[in-house]
Amino acid sequence: MSKSFEVVLKKVVDNSYNIEIGENLFGSLIRDLQQGLLPDVSKFAIITDSIVEPLYGRPLLELLRRSGFQADLFSFPAGESSKTRETKALLEDQLLSQAYGRDCCIIAVGGGAVTDLAGFLGGTFGRGVPVLNYATTLLAAADASVGGKTGVNTPVATNLIGVFHQPRKVYIDLAAWHTLPAREFRSGLAETIKHACLADETFFRYLEENIGRIISEHGEPILDADVCGHIALTNCRIKYEVVEQDEHESNLRQILNLGHTAGRALEAVSGYQLLHGEAVAVGLVIQARLGVKYGYMTAEQADRVVSLLTKAGLPTEIPDYISNRALMDKMYTDKKVRGGRIRFVFQDGIGEMKRFADGSYSVPVEEAEVMELLEEMRGN
Template structure:
């Protein structure tokens, strides 16, 4: 004879938070903390990388201390290669050795690798502590700082280990974009173009008309303030519109993976020599051309996607050093793979996504079809 007991844990959780877009937002962050944005916190851990540390990490810690907040700086080597379980464990050990506990708050200052790693750390340290994101790159503004997906890379695949952990607030500092190398800025434009492709035809046209006011064809950073603010705002609105409906990626949120089936594989196979946005740009071209073959968009629409990526100074061809076999093999580690089948999400024209008969936004594509397309692209 056995007996059972029902554990009822139904609850409504409010994960709402604000996103502030502007220039030089440290005073705003300090004001928010003074007004109780994260109550019950006695120590702040500012987590950043080696590139951002002198520009924004150290100055923020000094400012926090000047306003009588207990704060320390923790930095790791810049780059996607450092976004690993090992780096996370090192940071956790450093926090513990400095007597950080459940009454701390993590402030992630930097680009996507920083917000991904620091957010994952915040989601698990002390079984979860509050965090803030201070985004200093266009890539973080477009993608990593919004939506609560955090994680690290492994030798097998990118971002397969992580948690959903929403920040208490996100600050997008447009002034920081002026400190970016042009290659990093362009990398962020790839995720921006992706958002336009999947949700907003009007925004796609806006980018076609104005991307030259962000970066010139010869690589000069122009960064027209009005255009940059509009890009940051549209990115946030598009991603919010998806995340609001599907916070934990059960179906709709897969559309944010546009270009990522091939793009993430390319990024990993290149040994992260390709920046995230550069790999996603090539992934967007692969999905668009595959979409033409499968009847989801026209050749002219795919040409427009390729042309806009090129206008932004992004690569649109698979590097000759990466074989089709290696690329396809790595696609099998994509998190959308089910029952050993590679799955893609596809544009339906420009500004909308294809939804399939079973209600899903992703669909299996035969390996032979993918290989044939890759061979065709190499010409």
């Protein structure tokens, strides 16, 4: 005769945290630690990449040590291609070799690849240690450093392996945006435009009217302080309002994948020649044009999306070196695929997302219809 015992583990978890937006926030980070933000932490591991290391990683390391904290710096080669299980394992081995344990904190300093990888490491090391995100790029400020989604890429798919692990605090350093290459800054604007497309038509109009105050018609950053501050704050608000309602992406949070079904596939198939935001920009165009076919938005609204992306210096066409077949095949590795069918999330006009009859925000699309659109986009 079998016996059973029910394990009851119901609990209420408060994963709330603060996001601080400003310039040169190292002093604020140090003050937070001195005032007991992480009272049970005795060692700090700064995780950064090879580009950010001399600019922000080493200066923070020196400041932490001068302030009496025990800290070390761990760096990996910059770029999305380093965001792998192998890199994570190397970092874990380095932490273990320096006697890091469950009383440590991970400080992720950098852009989206750094916060994704370091957040995943923090979520699994010691079965979970606290993480602070110090975002130095617009992309990280707009998306990767907020919301608790972490992960790595594999040859098969991007971001399919990871955990939800909320940071204890996020610092968004607007001064760091001045150190970004123009192409990296433009890449970050794609996630900002995505947020406007999915949640805030007023913000979309603001970007249409003010894009020239942060980037020139030749694609060079201008970075008007007021516009940058408004963008950073609005990005955080929009993402927070979604994550608050659906922390673990059971339904609503899927809308943050707007443009990512095709975008992530493009990024991977390009061998990461396309930056994340560049790929997402093309993905936004694909969903908008497909949305017009399905009646979810007008051709004029889709044209506005394409026009804003173009003004931001972002690509809106599929590169010639990527075939439609290769792009289609890679879309089948998207996290939203169910029962072997590709699913998209769609704008409902501008500033809203389409919710379907079953309550879901994603819907299956027919491969033939997507392939037909891809042919049309190439002018075939």
